[in-house]
Every structure is written in structure tokens, then in C-alpha cells.
Amino acid sequence: MLKNKKFLATSVTAAAVAAAFAPAAFADEASFSDVSDRYAEAVNFLTGQGITQGTTATTFGTSSDIIRADAAVLIARTLGFAEDGEYAESGFTDVPARAKWAVDALKEYGIVNGYDEDTFGSSDKLTRAQTAIMLANAAGLDVNMNVTKTAFTDVNEANAPYVDALVKAGITQGKTDTSFGAYANVTRGEMALFINRAKEFFGYMDLAVMHTNDTHSYLERAPYYATAIKDIRESYDNSILLDAGDVFSGDLYFKLFEGQATLDMMEHLGYDAMTFGNHEFDLGGSEDGHAALANFVSNASFPMVSANVDFSGDDLFDGLQSNTYASNYQDGHIYNGVVLDVNGEEVGVFGLTTEETPDISSVGSVAFSNYIDAAKKSVKAFEDMGVNKIIALTHIGFEDSLVYDNDKELAKRVEGIDIIIGGHTHVTEAPYLSTEFDAPTVISQAFEYGKALGLTDVTFNPWGEVTMYGGEIINTDPQGYPEATTILPDADAQKIVDIYKPAVDELKATPTGASTETVLNGERADVRAKETELGNLITDGMLAKAKEVNPETVIAVQNSGGIRTSIDAGEITYGDVLTVMPFGNALGIMNLTGAEIMTALEHSVSSSPEPSGAFLQVSGMKLEYNSSLPVGERVTKVEVLEGGEYVALDEAKNYYVATNTFTMKGGDGYDVFEAAYLDGRGSEPGIVDYESFIDYLVSLDVVAPTVEGRIVDVATPAAQ
Known part of the structure; x- marks a missing residue:
């Protein structure tokens, strides 16, 4: 399923003990005309690790016999011996200068012997029996010297223990059931196969990381990525499945079941760990607080990880959080990080959640700390435990605003993280490579709403550094654009969807009694960057409801992050509205000065022309701004509708402004609204947004x- 990996383009320079790879760039897989599919993976591994290159620029020499000196070089490089290392003299007089370091190193460590004290047989062609001895010693296989014969009639008593060890390790078999081909010459292609099959014994590890993020309870796409997960597990010996947060809020499966439907699916799929997204805290302001989240955590058959979230202030999580890095962890608990056992190899996974969460969700008494400090402590904790393969499972955004945090900055500032599996920004990075430090960091994310399954495939060297990497975003959207997935849904996963689907379908089908003549545009890239029809409609409805409570209300603003999708032309159902407005926010009315409104509008357009959830859709107001001007100086004209006419905003005057309570209390970074609320200038009539809409x-x-010029960026008027 995975495309070819990329690999280190320079050769190994590590010493035999406690050494590291030198800084190097990654390159595309070498293409040799004489490498068939049978040898491709093995040749890619050898060239990728810098163990060898082709005999020419276009040929690997797959069918060429290998001589003993060259075989020694391959094995020495595989083990990490360095050409400039200091090794005891082997005493062999027939070893060419290019191979002397390798033969000396292998002889010193008891991996090879010569024909006699003076002769290694450097130019002799290597036989399969000799290969068995070299590889069994080099790989540290369990060689039973009591074995005197095998099923192969051509293997003598001296070679039998080594051939037996290789066969049991799955590195090779005989030419036939009764013939090992002990005296047949080994080609470069065959040697590549042997070393590749033995790489785990040399300390190398392949790992396939499957990952999801920002699924937002879109449960009906899960059977499609369930099939992809099954296929990957069948194809890879070493695989794990991670989620980077935001499984709460979004589709109607969450509205009705508050995470339980999603949890049932995640348990079925066998997730190994999950971190918290900001939307996991959306219910914190409800009457039940974080009860749904606490239930989700405690009922999970996998651990939650987050090194910078503190739940100690919320009694609902008593006994659920352990601020430790655990190898013997309990499912249904929260840890800073956990050590996953992947077929005997240890992989550390720690979590991070964006420090922006208190601004964009309802966190209550849950606290968040600095992500860089938490990441550095996490890396050190794992290294102190002897774990050298480290994954950061994050919900901080790929290159989100550095006012808070992002994955690229994390990779730039914290050494020792091998892989970052991220979420929050709904992008498709598969993968991005950060080379800030000697050892690289691979960063991946898997789009949104269950439309994709991420696959990040790496090879670790014996020191836990990523030396080969690859990845892809697997389309799992049955109604995807530009095309639907070709993956068929998994029947068992579909059975879980079918348990919950009738209730969701009933809710979706219930008509509101209204219909629309046109598509109401709520697409993320549009509604977060410019005026849209749906933004106008929502704010008009908000303003109308606010006027019923306080007739002096003249303006309404809606954070675009609270508008989640479009509405198609035709009858509008409850399901349509609830999908657009899934958070159940309530109406808030603020008493603001014109100057405070200007401050809020500057914040609204501060990210323009890039989309932002803080971008405000408006009613009762028109504004012009220039996105090419410095942040904080962009708004050039604001008018308020008063008495049927638009008049200039008076910064000294007070206005009643409607919004949702999330934004009124400082959500999406609206500190100016929060200050007014804390000053007693905010009211909460208790009207839920989707109901009033x-x-x-x-x-x-x-x-x-229609789009009527309420919001205009004069720097890009054609785009408005």
C-alpha cells in the first residue's frame, strides 16, 4: 500500500559502540535497472542505510557474485562499524585496503575467521555456507553448537549449527527441501536479501504508524478506514494505531451519544493511544461539565496521553490521571506518556494538547502548560527509561500560530523526537521532514472528519534514529472529492455504525419547515476568510433573536470556527442545522464601546488572507480592511446599521452586540469580549444557537x- 520510502543519502559513519549517524539529507529511492520486485525492498534498505551503493549509477549488480572482502564490508557497515574506527589487526595479508577496516573489526569481535592466520580469502567468492556463519555471528543468533545435521544433505557438521540458526530465524531456506546450496556462490542480490531479512537482529526496526485526527464523530466513514487498518496490519509486522484528538463535537453521532459511539468504534479498531484535542473539552460549560469526557476516558480500552494537561482541578477525573511515563500502564487512564511494546521493541508515545484550548473551548478547571517544556521533559523521561524510539502525539497544529504552538516549532526546538503525529489544523502532511538536528523528525497529519487514514512508515537504526521514511494519506471518504474511495467498508465496523445510525437518521430526517433556494456556503476555507451566504444568514438570525431579548441590540458577530459545513439547496432538516452548528452554544449579548468593537474586528482579520476560526461573520455592520497592512492596523472603515441607514462606527459610543457565549467569554482569542463579560457587561439569555437559528x-x-459586501478586503477585492 505504501509508496517507496525515502532514505539517507550518505553512508554510515557510526562506530561500533554508542555511536550515531552523521547529519545527512534524505533522498528518493535509488533506481537500478537490474533490481526486480523480489530484491527491491532489500536493495532499498541497503542503499538507504548507506551500507552499499550500486556497481554503477544504474545497476546494483544484483546477479554478480560477491567476494568475501566485499561481504565483510557490507556486514561491518550494517553493524555500524566505521571506516575510520580503530580495530585490532587481523593479521591477514590478503585483504585489500578498502576492506581492511571491516575485516579487522569483524575479526576482533569474533564474527569472521580466515582460512588460516595469514589468509582471509578476500577475493574468493562467498558461498552460502560461509554466509550462514558470517550472518549468524553478526546477527547474534542463538547458534546451537550441538546441532550436527540438518534436513539438507549438502550441509556438513561444521556448518550445520549456523545453517540451522539462519533457517529458524527466517533469514533463508534451502534451495530445495534437501539441498541448502551450501557451496553455491552468493550474489549481491542474495546478500541484500539475507541482510534485509536479518535487520531486526542487527537492531533495525520497521514501524508502520497508522493515525487519525479531527474525526469529530463522523462515524459513518469509520468502516472504510477500518478496512485500510486491517490491510496494513496484514502487510506490516510492526504497526501501531494512534489518534491525535478531536473525536468530540461535530457530526450528529456526537450530538446524540456524546462520544460513546466513537469510543465503541475506536475500541473495535484497536487504538494503541490517543491524545486530547481542544474539542474534547467543549462540554465543560454544560450542566454536567466534563462528565462525558471522563466517561470516555475511563471506559476506553487504550490509554490517553498528554504531558501538558492537568486534570487535578476537576473531581470528575480523580484517580484517572497519573503524571508518569508508564510501560505498565492501565487502559482507561491518562498518562504523560506510555511505552508501547511492539513485538518486543519499546516505542515511547507522549501527548501534547494546544495551549490555545482555554481560548477555544470550555476547559473549566482543567489547566494547560507549555508544550516545549513538556516535550523536553518527555524525551528525557523516555531516554532515562532506555527508550530511544519516541513519538509525540500532538493536537497543536502543523504550522499553526506561534502565539500558541505548532508541530514544526516543536521539531525545531526539541531534540530527540523521531515522529510527530499531529492534528488540529486538518492538513495532509504525509510526511514532512524536519532536519534541525542530526537525527531527523518526521511529521504527519491525516486531514479531517475520517476522510483519510494516515500511514507513516519508518525504519529506525540501532540507535533509535529514523533513517528511512515514507507515508501516504489513504482516502477513506465514500463521497470524497475529487473522487470517492475505492476501499470497501469493513462489515464488522459497519455493524457498530448500524447500532447508532437509526437514531441519527431519524434526527437528520426531521424537517425544520424551512427550505433554501441556493446552497448556503459554510465551507471551512471560505467561511473562515470572507463573507458567505451562510455567515450572513446565521448572524441575521442571531441578531433577530437578540433583538427579541434586548431591542437595542444592533450588531451580531459569529466566530467562523463555529460554522462547520454548508447547507445544500432544498429542504432544511434539523440534521442540516445541527451539523452546521454542532456545539450547542448559547446566545450572549454584550455592551461594548466602539473602540472595543474595533479591537475585536482587528483580531478578526489578523490572520487574513489565511483562514481563521476567529474570523467574524457579521450582521448590522459593514467593514473594510486591508490584509496587506500590519496586524492591528488593518480595519479601514466600519459602519453600523442604525435607523435603516449605515453610519460610521463611533469609537466613543456604546453598542449592544450579540454573539455566542463561547466567543463572549473569550473564545478564539477574543480577550476584549472576555474583559467586558468579566466587567459585568455581558448577559446570557439561555437561548441555544441552533434553536434560535x-x-x-x-x-x-x-x-x-446573498453576499452583499458586509466584509471587504480592499487588498483582494476580486476574491471577496
Whole structure:
């Protein structure tokens, strides 16, 4: 399933003991005309690790016999011996200068012997029996010297223990059931196969990391990535499955079941660990607080990891969090990090959640600390435990605003992280390579809403550094753009969906009584960057409801992060509305000065022209701004609709402004709103957003909003 890996382009320079790879760039897989599919993986490994190159620029020499001196060089490099290392003299007089270091090193460590004290037989062609001895010693196989014969009639008593060890290790078999081909010459292609099959014994490890993020309870896509997960597990000996957060909030499966439906699916799929996304805290402001999240955690058959989230202030999590890095961990608990046992190899996984969460969710008494400090402590903790393969499972964004945190900065500032599996920004990085330090960091993310399964495939060297990497984003969207997935849904996963689907379908099908003549645009890239029809409709409805409570309300603003999708033309159902507005936010009305409104509008357009969840859709107001101007100086014109006419905003005057309680209390970074709320200038009528929106839709004779110039970026007028 995975495309070819990329690999280190320079040769190994590590010493035999406690050494590391020199800094090197990654390169595409070498292409040799004489390498068939049978040898491709093995040749890629050898060339990727710098163990050997081709005999020419276009040929590997697959069918060429290998001589003993060259075989010694391959094995020495595989073991990490360095050409400039200091080794005891072997005493062999027939070893060419290019191979002397390798033969000396292998002789010193008891891996090879010569024909006699003076002769190694450097130019002799290597036989399969000799290969068995070399590889069994080099790989540290369990060689039973009491074995005197094998099933192969051509293997003598002296070679039998080594051939037996190789066969039992799965490194090779005989030419036939009764013939090992003991005296047949070994080609370069065959030697590549032998070394590649033995690499785990040399300390190398392949690992396939499957990952999801920002699925937001879109459960009906899960059977498709369930099939992909099964296929990968069948194809890879070493694999793990991770989730980078935001399984809460979004589709109607969450609205009805508050995470339980998603948890049932995740348990079925066999996740190894998950970190918290910001939306896991969305219910914190509800009457039950974080009860749904605490239930999700405690019922999970996998651990949660986050090194920078502190739940100690919330009694609902008593007994669930252990601020440790655990190899003997309990499912259904929260750890800074855990050590996964992957077929006997230890892989450390720690979690990070964006420090932006208190601004964009309802965290209550849950606290968040600095991600860089937490990551450095995590790496040290794992290294102190002897774990040298380290994954950061993050929900901080690939290259999100550095006011808070992001994965690229994490890789740049914290040494020792091998892989970052991320979420939050809904991008497809598969993968990105950071080379800030001697050993690289691979960063991957897997889009959004269950539309994709991420696969990040790496090879670790014996020192736990990534020396080969690859990845892809596997389309798992049955209605995807530009094309639907070709993957068939998994029947067992579909059975889980079918348990919950009837209730969701019933809710989706319930009509509101309103219909729209046009598509109401709520696409993420549009609604977070410019005025849209749906943004206008939502804010108009908010303003209408606010006027019922306080007739002096003249403006309404809606953070675009709270508008999750579009509505198609035709009848509008409850399901349509709940999918657009899944968070159950309530109406808030603020008393603000014109100057405070200007501050808020500057924050709204601070990321423009890049999309931002803080971008405000507006009603009762028009504004112009210039995205080419410095942040904080972009808004050039603001008008407020008063008495049927638009008049200039007066910064000294007070205005009643409607929004949702999330934004009113400082969500999406609106500190100016939070300050007014704390100053007692905010009210909460207790009206849920989707309910008031449905009331507004039903009140209209025709639902046909247009883009009418409420928000204009004068730097890019054609795009508005």
C-alpha cells in the first residue's frame, strides 16, 4: 500500500559502540535497472542505510557474485562499524585496503575467521555456507553448537549449527527441501536479501504508524478506514494505531451519544493511544461539565496521553490521571506518556494538547502548560527509561500560530523526537521532514472528519534514529472529492455504525419547515476568510433573536470556527442545522464601546488572507480592511446599521452586540469580549444557537441570502 520510502543519502559513519549517524539529507529511492520486485525492498534498505551503493549509477549488480572482502564490508557497515574506527589487526595479508577496516573489526569481535592466520580469502567468492556463519555471528543468533545435521544433505557438521540458526530465524531456506546450496556462490542480490531479512537482529526496526485526527464523530466513514487498518496490519509486522484528538463535537453521532459511539468504534479498531484535542473539552460549560469526557476516558480500552494537561482541578477525573511515563500502564487512564511494546521493541508515545484550548473551548478547571517544556521533559523521561524510539502525539497544529504552538516549532526546538503525529489544523502532511538536528523528525497529519487514514512508515537504526521514511494519506471518504474511495467498508465496523445510525437518521430526517433556494456556503476555507451566504444568514438570525431579548441590540458577530459545513439547496432538516452548528452554544449579548468593537474586528482579520476560526461573520455592520497592512492596523472603515441607514462606527459610543457565549467569554482569542463579560457587561439569555437559528429560518418567507459586501478586503477585492 505504501509508496517507496525515502532514505539517507550518505553512508554510515557510526562506530561500533554508542555511536550515531552523521547529519545527512534524505533522498528518493535509488533506481537500478537490474533490481526486480523480489530484491527491491532489500536493495532499498541497503542503499538507504548507506551500507552499499550500486556497481554503477544504474545497476546494483544484483546477479554478480560477491567476494568475501566485499561481504565483510557490507556486514561491518550494517553493524555500524566505521571506516575510520580503530580495530585490532587481523593479521591477514590478503585483504585489500578498502576492506581492511571491516575485516579487522569483524575479526576482533569474533564474527569472521580466515582460512588460516595469514589468509582471509578476500577475493574468493562467498558461498552460502560461509554466509550462514558470517550472518549468524553478526546477527547474534542463538547458534546451537550441538546441532550436527540438518534436513539438507549438502550441509556438513561444521556448518550445520549456523545453517540451522539462519533457517529458524527466517533469514533463508534451502534451495530445495534437501539441498541448502551450501557451496553455491552468493550474489549481491542474495546478500541484500539475507541482510534485509536479518535487520531486526542487527537492531533495525520497521514501524508502520497508522493515525487519525479531527474525526469529530463522523462515524459513518469509520468502516472504510477500518478496512485500510486491517490491510496494513496484514502487510506490516510492526504497526501501531494512534489518534491525535478531536473525536468530540461535530457530526450528529456526537450530538446524540456524546462520544460513546466513537469510543465503541475506536475500541473495535484497536487504538494503541490517543491524545486530547481542544474539542474534547467543549462540554465543560454544560450542566454536567466534563462528565462525558471522563466517561470516555475511563471506559476506553487504550490509554490517553498528554504531558501538558492537568486534570487535578476537576473531581470528575480523580484517580484517572497519573503524571508518569508508564510501560505498565492501565487502559482507561491518562498518562504523560506510555511505552508501547511492539513485538518486543519499546516505542515511547507522549501527548501534547494546544495551549490555545482555554481560548477555544470550555476547559473549566482543567489547566494547560507549555508544550516545549513538556516535550523536553518527555524525551528525557523516555531516554532515562532506555527508550530511544519516541513519538509525540500532538493536537497543536502543523504550522499553526506561534502565539500558541505548532508541530514544526516543536521539531525545531526539541531534540530527540523521531515522529510527530499531529492534528488540529486538518492538513495532509504525509510526511514532512524536519532536519534541525542530526537525527531527523518526521511529521504527519491525516486531514479531517475520517476522510483519510494516515500511514507513516519508518525504519529506525540501532540507535533509535529514523533513517528511512515514507507515508501516504489513504482516502477513506465514500463521497470524497475529487473522487470517492475505492476501499470497501469493513462489515464488522459497519455493524457498530448500524447500532447508532437509526437514531441519527431519524434526527437528520426531521424537517425544520424551512427550505433554501441556493446552497448556503459554510465551507471551512471560505467561511473562515470572507463573507458567505451562510455567515450572513446565521448572524441575521442571531441578531433577530437578540433583538427579541434586548431591542437595542444592533450588531451580531459569529466566530467562523463555529460554522462547520454548508447547507445544500432544498429542504432544511434539523440534521442540516445541527451539523452546521454542532456545539450547542448559547446566545450572549454584550455592551461594548466602539473602540472595543474595533479591537475585536482587528483580531478578526489578523490572520487574513489565511483562514481563521476567529474570523467574524457579521450582521448590522459593514467593514473594510486591508490584509496587506500590519496586524492591528488593518480595519479601514466600519459602519453600523442604525435607523435603516449605515453610519460610521463611533469609537466613543456604546453598542449592544450579540454573539455566542463561547466567543463572549473569550473564545478564539477574543480577550476584549472576555474583559467586558468579566466587567459585568455581558448577559446570557439561555437561548441555544441552533434553536434560535431554526426559529429564524422558519420565520422567513424565502431563504435566499446573498453576499452583499458586509466584509471587504480592499487588498483582494476580486476574491471577496
